[in-house]
Amino acid sequence: xxxxxxxxxxxxxxxxxxxxxxxxxxxxxxxxxxxxxxxxxxxxxxxxxxxxxxxxxxxxxxxxxxxxxxxxxxxxxxxxxxxxxxxxxxxxxxxxxxxxxxxxxxxxxxxxxxxxxxxxxxxxxxxxxxxxxxxxxxxxxxxxxxxxxxxx
Numbered sequence: 001x002x003x004x005x006x007x008x009x010x011x012x013x014x015x016x017x018x019x020x021x022x023x024x025x026x027x028x029x030x031x032x033x034x035x036x037x038x039x040x041x042x043x044x045x046x047x048x049x050x051x052x053x054x055x056x057x058x059x060x061x062x063x064x065x066x067x068x069x070x071x072x073x074x075x076x077x078x079x080x081x082x083x084x085x086x087x088x089x090x091x092x093x094x095x096x097x098x099x100x101x102x103x104x105x106x107x108x109x110x111x112x113x114x115x116x117x118x119x120x121x122x123x124x125x126x127x128x129x130x131x132x133x134x135x136x137x138x139x140x141x142x143x144x145x146x147x148x149x150x151x152x
Contacts, residue, residue: 034066034112038089040080040121046104055080057101057144058108060090065111087114091121092142099124100143 043054049062051074062068063081070078092099099122119125122141131137 034064034088036084036086036088037063038082038084038091039063040091040093042080042093042095044094044098044101046101051077053077057090061108061110064088064090064115065108067108087116088112090115090117092119094122094142096124099141100145102145103147105147 039060053076055077125141
């Protein structure tokens with residue numbers, strides 16, 4: 001299974017953590033001096049990093065990886081980033097009806113051990129609604145689609 005092409009519905013009821021601390025799975029060295037922050041992604045767009053009013057998932061990962069600094073962000077984007085103690089968290093506040101992130105290229109490797117990508121923070125997420133009657137499976141709100149899987 002090609003995980004890059006099957007990235008689908010990452011931000012669901014699960015809290016996803018990186019496995020960067022496991023050497024066999026890591027593609028980049030784990031850094032310990034990375035910023036500990038809560039970042040709220042408010043754009044479903046993808047593409048080059050740019051200081052604007054929208055903070056994308058790609059930008060959030062770059063911030064947690066230490067490759068994008070506060071000085072590189074617009075004032076509006078800086079307001080989406082707050083220092084925290086403990087593990088960094090990427091949260092979501094995407095516009096209603098626009099919650100599919102269509103990737104233009106592969107996302108960067110997650111360099112921060114313990115990083116939490118929390119799809120349950122997206123407004124509209126309801127853990128009590130289930131996708132099936134047999135077992136409790138929360139209905140995802142945020143979806144991530146690889147660029148080559150998007151219909152043209």
